[in-house]
Amino acid sequence: MKPSLISVLLVVCISVFSCQTKNDKVIQLKPKEFNQFLKSNPQLIDVRTPKEFNLEHIVNAQNKNYFAEDFSTLIEELDKEQPVFIYCRSGKRSGKSITKFLNAGFTNIYELEGGILNWKDKGFKTNKK
Known part of the structure; x- marks a missing residue:
């Protein structure tokens, strides 16, 4: 039986000890751990503005603008x-978007943790236009 993605994520977080939990449904990850999870092609959401997103973003990210009036509706489209x-x-x-x-x-x-600025500071790549 193949382990589920959620099970794998939890085991990795517990073993790494670098994960910070805001509550039992939210885990904050450092760029290195965040990058490991991206290999499974999860729902990756960039909550910056479309202008920021179009300048650069993490590969395979979807843009859902936190400042958009319909942000709550936009995230309802996700699984x-x-x-x-x-x-x-x-x-x-x-x-701030976590509550929504x-x-x-x-x-x-x-x-x-630390957003795309921390991501780039740790040497991880983005799609730049």
Whole structure:
């Protein structure tokens, strides 16, 4: 029997000890751990503005603008049964968006610590236009 993605994620987080938990449904990951999870092609959501997203973003990310009036509707389009990985520029918007993801019914939320700035600072690549 193949382990589920959620089981693998939890085991890795527990073994790494570098994960920080905001609550039992949200795990904050350092760039290295966040990158490991991206290999399974999860729901990756960039909550920055379309202008920021179009300049550069993490490969395979979808843009759902936190400042959009219909942000809550936009995230309703996502699969709540699957883990969601979110990031922004520095971690402020993604941190604020967590409440909206929780209110929408998401139960497995992973946030990139320090946003795309920390991601790039640690040497990870982005899609640049």
